[in-house]
């Protein structure tokens with residue numbers, strides 16, 4: 001008994017590295033996993049490793065976690081000569097990741113995709129630290145496919161991922177969704193009031209992923225007259241780089257039943273307000289629609305690796321759980337389809353019921369448990 005106590009006293013705090021980022025689709029799941037680990041093990045120390053200058057360097061500290069940045073950037077597929085610099089930065093990032101791991105001594109490392117997860121998980125694997133990958137999309141990216149060889153576990157959100165990863169390593173967990181959204185208690189009226197709109201009117205939420213979507217924005221800007229003359233109101237997120245132009249157009253159009261913003265910090269209010277959503281088909285957004293049972297029209301981005309958003313979208317469309325408009329057809333159709341659909345209660349109900357069936361409700365805690373299992377195994381074998 002005395003010996004057991006001694007071991008307990010000597011046991012160090014659980015230390016976990018979480019790496020990745022670049023967009024909300026990678027950062028928010030990462031933060032949810034961290035929160036779930038903390039919920040299960042409040043003593044755990046969690047260190048994030050991100051890419052310098054990217055969104056995670058602000059969002060992660062805002063969520064209460066420490067982050068270290070690597071000088072890593074993405075490969076330039078258009079100008080191959082520019083990749084000499086990318087390779088140099090990658091080598092530098094691997095060296096920095098090595099130093100971070102040596103100093104922090106993690107018991108496990110988690111990769112959520114995005115530039116930083118490559119060098120961090122590669123070095124962790126080489127240094128014998130067990131790694132877990134969280135793949136959000138229905139189509140695996142190149143980095144995750146490479147990292148998968150050394151990874152102990154791969155948490156996925158879609159069926160059929162054996163095409164990309166070893167079957168024995170795969171766990172179907174779904175994508176972690178921010179805890180505030182899972183437990184959303186905000187009423188429709190509160191949501192609509194938050195955006196200074198009219199609770200008596202039907203509301204369409206327009207989102208273009210965490211960065212905004214050019215096509216979707218163009219559709220709204222080209223149809224401001226139609227929106228003005230409809231009996232529907234809109235909450236429209238443009239993304240940072242499109243915001244100024246959108247604002248100018250809205251001002252020109254005069255009084256509109258529309259709230260425009262570059263980024264919605266309270267998605268809780270936005271989802272509560274929405275009777276219908278228009279969205280890109282990013283994996284994070286899709287997981288949120290599933291959990292909240294949101295009727296949605298998906299316009300997948302054609303500009304992402306391996307066209308993975310179309311695959312994400314079709315996984316839903318095949319189950320009658322979402323409507324689908326192709327990017328190159330959106331300009332002519334999107335706003336009309338949305339205004340028509342929002343008046344069809346039975347269509348909205350069916351979409352909502354079908355998408356809800358695809359939800360994973362406790363994804364973050366299942367992933368956290370897997371991370372802790374790996375860490376404990378490592379501690380058992382390595383003596384802390």
Ligand SMILES: CC(=O)N[C@H]1[C@@H](OP(=O)(O)OP(=O)(O)OC[C@H]2O[C@@H](n3ccc(=O)[nH]c3=O)[C@H](O)[C@@H]2O)O[C@H](CO)[C@@H](O)[C@@H]1O
Nearest residue numbers: 023024025028136209210237263264267282283284285304
């Ligand atoms: C252009 C690009 O590379 N997109 C990828 C990126 O998506 P991206 O980060 O755009 O999008 P996701 O749809 O996965 O996630 C967006 C997240 O941002 C939140 N949000 C969005 C708008 C807003 O105003 N406020 C806000 O909080 C959403 O609630 C959601 O949690 O990562 C996803 C997950 O790997 C991929 O599937 C996407 O293809």
